[in-house]
Amino acid sequence: MSNVVDHSTVETADPASDLLHRVFGFREFRGQQGDVVRHVSAGGDALVVMPTGGGKSLCYQLPALLRPGAAIVVSPLIALMQDQVRALRQAGVRAASLDSTRTLDELREIEQGLLQGELDLVYMAPERLMTPRMQELLQRARIALFAIDEAHCVSQWGHDFRPEYLQLSVLHERFPDVPRIALTATADARTREEIARRLGLEAARQFLSSFDRPNIRYRVTPRRNARDQLWRFLQNEHPEDAGIVYCLSRRKVDDMAEWLNSKGREALPYHAGLDSATRQRNQQRFIEEEGLIVVATVAFGMGIDKPDVRFVAHLDLPRSVEAYYQETGRAGRDGLPANAWMSYGLQDVITLRQMLDSSEAAEEHKRVERHRLEAMLAFCELTGCRRQSLLGYFGEDLSEPCGNCDTCLEPVETWDATEAARKALSAVYRTGQTFGVSHLVDVLRGRETDRARQFGHHRLSVFGIGADMEPGQWRTIFRQLVALGLVDVDLDGYGGLRLAERCRPVLRGEQPLYLRRDPAPVRGRKKRGVPDAPFDRPEDEQLFNALRSCRRELAKEQGVPPYMIFHDATLREIVEARPDTLAQLAEINGVGERKLELYGDEFLGVVREQL
Template identity: 60%
Template sequence: MSAIEVLQRVYGYSEFRGEQAAIVDAAIAGRDALVLMPTGGGKSVCYQIPSLVRPGVGVVVSPLIALMSDQVAALRQLGVRAAYLNSTLDYQEASDVEAQLRAGQLDLLYLAPERLLMPRTLELLAELRLALIAIDEAHCVSQWGHDFRPEYLGLATLADRFPGVPRMALTATADVPTRDEITQRLALHDPQRFVASFDRPNIRYRVSERANAKQQLLRFLQKEHPGDAGVVYCLSRKKVEATAEWLRDEGFDAVPYHAGLGAERRAANQSRFLREDGVVVVATIAFGMGIDKPDVRFVAHLDLPGSVEAYYQETGRAGRDGEPADAWMLYGLGDVVQRRQMIDSGEAEDGRKRIERSKLDAMLGYCELDTCRRQPLLRYFGETLEQACGNCDNCLWPPDTDDATQSARQALSAVYRTGQRFGVSYLVDHLLGKRDERASRFGHDQLSTFGIGQELTADRWRRLFRQLIARGHLDVDVGGFGGLHLTKSARGLLKGEQSIRVRRKAAAPAGSSRRARAPQASLAPGDEALFERLRAWRKDEADEQGVPAYVVFHDATLRDIAREKPADDASLAAISGVSAKRLERYGAAILELIAAPA
């Protein structure tokens, strides 16, 4: 079958989305590829379909063995011959998978990087014909990224061991330096780069200063997300446990997840979250990579993430089904102090610490914005959004602001006159007129900008610099010493052609808004009742098979069925997400359910 025939027959979708077709074509043609696509954008199709079209078995490298079972179960629902090899299998089970591989009875094999690099596994793969090698969560190879995994470094050997086998590196978060590092460290050969839009328009971004965190979270959950599945991120294990217990006391079905829990309890809590409706998981960043659950309606941060990349990836676990979801965050001065102490007390070299401080400043600058949040978030990944999004707190409830144009011009002038190579701390001292050895050595104490900013405190200057960076008027040299330099957009401010305002007061209280629903998510009352019956039927099916409900059907597909009410196999097959295998397996039951009296 061709790629489009596989998409239609196996997956039940009529056409590819975005760059999927071009990515699939490149892999089928034998090209290496670097794929950046947001969570929920359809990355898995990009390597699964070439594995079905090309001769041989596709090998998928994935960092979390806890998710492989569900990923394989979802593929088997579609009639795809898939398996995994990891430490959860006993000797006989692993031997059975190896026998299937040697007999050519598998289309896809999932492996963790450490399992793949074992001599026994490499020898086994050398016996096989490989369709392609897909390296998921490829940002893990970057030592400058937010989730470095040392075991990923060994994957560069695949280029020499399996010449001629196309390799595809995929990730949802990577800035430009990280993309270059992925290419280099995985030894991709002249890879075709595909960068899909990072925009997730269905996610509403909201940030508030912390006042009473528990009450703010409680209002948010009770008013906007009662009964919804979601993730609450905390910085420490102790806070995770305390928050989960408090939420349970408040009537929520909440479970903790962090690296300090026993492996069995961690796996059980993750399984509950994936397989049951309405479970809230309270977690450290140890939770979430590769989570496939499509109906996560909110991601809440009770502590400040360490970088924009981490924030984007964590919030991206909400709304994978394209329906409305919230990215909700509280932050405070204590977060910043704690994060900086973690960086300073760490064992990383000075260059790494400078980069981590710059990333933290960028995250704090994002929190302090008074303009559209989506624009700088996308700009961070090299994407431009011309118009304000209309779906973040600042667009919906504009905060009070003060004119900071004159101070901004002074800050930009100081950057320019000192040579565009110094960091924020030095520039703040320069504006405040603090003399030190460097100021005298470089002659900066003789410049017109020296000491012109004494009307502001050091904290207010730092906040303004963060805003100038967040809005794209200044760039940080993260690969060097954290020096700032002007961008093209700074010209308008310097010349007095533009103005800038900065937030005066805290944002609207988190949880104060009504939940927004996209028009396509709404159903007529009768259709809503059928949708709930379909969901109940799906839960029974999933429980009987021991798989998450979304593996049987996504909510979006059930909603379309409830709206269209197909009366026969042909009209049911026309619903997006109803594959040939699913029609064969579930068609009669669904049609009977539709025809039954309400």
């Protein structure tokens, strides 16, 4: 494949913008992309924090084409490397990955290509990069830059810590004249400081983009029947879309995948308990096919570069706001509307706290993780705009409510729960601070169960004082009392509740307490307005489907996922513009020179057929 860039012939006023359009088909940079590209191309070091779908890859791919030599890209996952390489080759860029799936002859061929200046980007894992043999090879090659992708892996406070990343600090010592760029989608101030320190990038220029993903609709719903709630969500809003369903345990992943398949939705499991061949096969099918669902633990996703994931659903509470942001960010990478939906209940809190307390991590690490879990709980129990809260967590201010989250679209009602909370707290105290929610609700409602009689709780003063409220209302109250830290959960026993020190002012009636009133459960099959709005005209929908069909056939011929031909966003723009010539098609975002040459006539033919 010929090189798309002849460095000696790029003479435009802005070669970065010229290459952006010619190679990748975009008319202009987004956000800080242009500033990063120009800074690194000029030889500067950079630390880039940019949300998923914000175009991080272009921040090192364009400098790799603008600078002489090859860029060495450090990536943590083979699947991520291979997808990036395939996408680059579709755009006509000379790229390769040195990974364990290659034969010995293929590895030697790539290494020779690197030495002979025949490659623009070479991807590899940190373990391979730091071997003495590879270090010696790089000393003989011309290196344009080092790009360290998923740089949060270097942080021991992060959720994807990879100790191999710690060795990358030596790059500056061994290659002092080669610029380095570290990139991540999620890093608070503490993590950014650690990344810079561990990689020797203290003097690097930092580029912090907005964390906002306005195309994602955030929704958290109180758990009643998780399966029914998930199914209603899928049927009403994503009946044919690709998406990810996250569960906390491997067993739950397997059960949920089996259940979805039994309901007629093709779902693939993914977790560390599956053999590597099955994981690889399921991940590859998800990337290459349309409309599949992957049910997974959080082990899935970091290597996914699929732009048309229309929803991410959590059936268990994420461990932190950072993890939630990272996982939901896998939806809507193409900029089109997407959903981040979560079902949440008290058992999530108990399970995660038990897992944290029983871990062998240092006490300081546990303290930080408890703080992060509390922040996640606070996010779930919000009464205000979720996007404002999410951005505020990362130090970013959103002046107005977003209008695209559940609490904006259906404002939450709050109520004076002071007396109800005092009753609940009294029940915890009077029963001995050892019983779980179900028994406490029975006591409050005056149900003379065998257990109540066994322990004499039917004779307590709190027995029956909450008979005027439904069981679901009491469970909601206990859930919020735990989330607010007014009640602790006994993690060593069977999830019994006990009073926390901070509950005293509420219990004594000295401090009012306002809680959110959970919305009534949705009945029937009422639609909530699908985020990905259909086309206004039937003929537009017909053309879009015809373009997708053409894309699917071309992808099959090329042996690549459909999105590597063109993103849905590009197809939608073709529908709107209805180009009639190659020159007009070239003006569509995502149509670079190489793809215009490969696929232009095919797609123009589809447009003409639909006229």
